[in-house]
Amino acid sequence: MFTPESQFNVEVCFSPALYPSFHKAEAIVLVTDILRASSAICTAFMNGVEKIIPVETLEEAREYKSKGYLVAAERDGFVMDFADFGNSPFNFSAETVRNKTIVYSTTNGTQAIHLATGTQRVIIGSFLNLTASCNWLKSQNKNVIILCAGWKSKFNLEDSLHAGAVVEQMLQDSRFNTICDSANASLDLWKLAKSDLLKYIEKTAQRNRLRKNKLDDVIEYCLTPDITDIIPVLENNYLTYLK
Amino acid sequence: MFTPESQFNVEVCFSPALYPSFHKAEAIVLVTDILRASSAICTAFMNGVEKIIPVETLEEAREYKSKGYLVAAERDGFVMDFADFGNSPFNFSAETVRNKTIVYSTTNGTQAIHLATGTQRVIIGSFLNLTASCNWLKSQNKNVIILCAGWKSKFNLEDSLHAGAVVEQMLQDSRFNTICDSANASLDLWKLAKSDLLKYIEKTAQRNRLRKNKLDDVIEYCLTPDITDIIPVLENNYLTYLK
Numbered sequence: 001m002f003t004p005e006s007q008f009n010v011e012v013c014f015s016p017a018l019y020p021s022f023h024k025a026e027a028i029v030l031v032t033d034i035l036r037a038s039s040a041i042c043t044a045f046m047n048g049v050e051k052i053i054p055v056e057t058l059e060e061a062r063e064y065k066s067k068g069y070l071v072a073a074e075r076d077g078f079v080m081d082f083a084d085f086g087n088s089p090f091n092f093s094a095e096t097v098r099n100k101t102i103v104y105s106t107t108n109g110t111q112a113i114h115l116a117t118g119t120q121r122v123i124i125g126s127f128l129n130l131t132a133s134c135n136w137l138k139s140q141n142k143n144v145i146i147l148c149a150g151w152k153s154k155f156n157l158e159d160s161l162h163a164g165a166v167v168e169q170m171l172q173d174s175r176f177n178t179i180c181d182s183a184n185a186s187l188d189l190w191k192l193a194k195s196d197l198l199k200y201i202e203k204t205a206q207r208n209r210l211r212k213n214k215l216d217d218v219i220e221y222c223l224t225p226d227i228t229d230i231i232p233v234l235e236n237n238y239l240t241y242l243k
Numbered sequence: 244m245f246t247p248e249s250q251f252n253v254e255v256c257f258s259p260a261l262y263p264s265f266h267k268a269e270a271i272v273l274v275t276d277i278l279r280a281s282s283a284i285c286t287a288f289m290n291g292v293e294k295i296i297p298v299e300t301l302e303e304a305r306e307y308k309s310k311g312y313l314v315a316a317e318r319d320g321f322v323m324d325f326a327d328f329g330n331s332p333f334n335f336s337a338e339t340v341r342n343k344t345i346v347y348s349t350t351n352g353t354q355a356i357h358l359a360t361g362t363q364r365v366i367i368g369s370f371l372n373l374t375a376s377c378n379w380l381k382s383q384n385k386n387v388i389i390l391c392a393g394w395k396s397k398f399n400l401e402d403s404l405h406a407g408a409v410v411e412q413m414l415q416d417s418r419f420n421t422i423c424d425s426a427n428a429s430l431d432l433w434k435l436a437k438s439d440l441l442k443y444i445e446k447t448a449q450r451n452r453l454r455k456n457k458l459d460d461v462i463e464y465c466l467t468p469d470i471t472d473i474i475p476v477l478e479n480n481y482l483t484y485l486k
Contacts, residue, residue: 014398185398
């Protein structure tokens with residue numbers, strides 16, 4: 001419920017396909033794609049990447065490649081043959097990315113980023129920058145929408161759990177509240193999962209997809225909270241970070 | 244996880260806007276709209292209605308009215324001025340509906356019913372017919388999709404909790420399993436809420452909408468499990484019940 005002192009609303013959108021019902025020009029959007037795009041983007045900025053250009057289609061990514069850009073591109077977890085690397089945060093090491101511009105296209109995450117343009121600000125959230133991103137959101141005095149990248153338009157648990165972790169921190173500030181059922185559901189799922197997140201995540205479809213494809217080495221890392229204060233932000237058509 | 248003996252999948256679709264990613268011609272779809280359309284439809288059949296014609300638009304509803312049909316039509320909880328009554332299950336009393344054909348148009352529920360045509364079968368579920376609908380689904384040896392009507396394309400808690408209650412019963416039969424994140428989330432939310440469903444539902448947006456509009460007298464009734472064995476089913480363009 002809204003109390004007299006609560007002025008700002010926190011909402012959670014479970015899928016890019018639902019985003020049109022949430023879009024508000026005056027809100028800040030936090031995009032999350034825990035396994036693995038938003039964790040990889042945070043890692044790239046931790047390791048000194050200069051810019052990331054998120055592109056929606058593989059055609060765009062291929063075109064940038066032909067112009068000499070470093071390109072990260074994956075679909076369904078697999079690196080595209082023309083790309084320099086894929087979607088694992090471990091690909092975005094300092095040796096590979098420092099002071100570089102990277103073009104990035106993924107199954108779900110980069111589409112979600114584009115969808116949220118036309119709002120006050122689009123930032124990239126993950127467990128890695130959880131508290132830093134929440135503290136910054138609290139300082140902005142704006143409504144907040146957490147946009148889960150999901151999986152091919154479907155709800156996914158890992159993004160929703162991260163959304164719940166953000167909601168929990170935001171509601172600790174009495175100026176923020178929620179009347180959004182998705183935000184309340186995320187918060188309850190997060191409270192259920194947080195004491196042993198790695199165990200809870202065992203049941204998710206993406207965890208099983210990554211295991212099947214032997215891409216699950218990143219999961220524990222992607223669920224680690226607060227290893228950085230860096231907050232990637234969309235400026236025009238590329239990602240940089242808040243200074 | 245799928246075990247060797249599990250043959251059928253149970254999925255939950257949180258919103259009609261996500262349904263294109265779920266649609267499968269060989270599946271059975273259970274449509275749920277707890278507050279209030281699917282509870283009202285179950286009640287109407289309990290009280291002897293002969294047929295219900297679900298229509299998507301108010302124009303269609305108005306046209307049926309001009310042809311002399313009994314029409315139930317609401318938007319955002321309010322009865323339309325041309326309609327005989329709205330969306331409260333209490334409107335569908337035996338005196339009003341017995342042996343009648345009713346035309347019915349609601350904010351979310353009737354659109355969801357239309358969306359699911361082209362599958363094996365579309366049934367209407369609610370807490371009122373929870374166990375009966377699950378037992379029937381178990382007997383059909385088909386994949387099951389639970390389609391939540393949601394609220395104007397958004398996720399809602401009350402439909403998702405009902406979905407979780409259905410998932411819980413379905414998974415008690417080892418031939419049914421799920422690898423669907425929405426089904427797992429629904430199940431966990433249901434387990435959290437079921438010991439005091441009325442209290443849990445206090446936090447939902449629709450509960451607050453109905454209270455504000457003084458339409459909340461139906462909530463306790465709509466959350467009552469297993470008061471009927473009747474299962475409404477879509478046949479061509481109208482609802483009847485499984486005999």
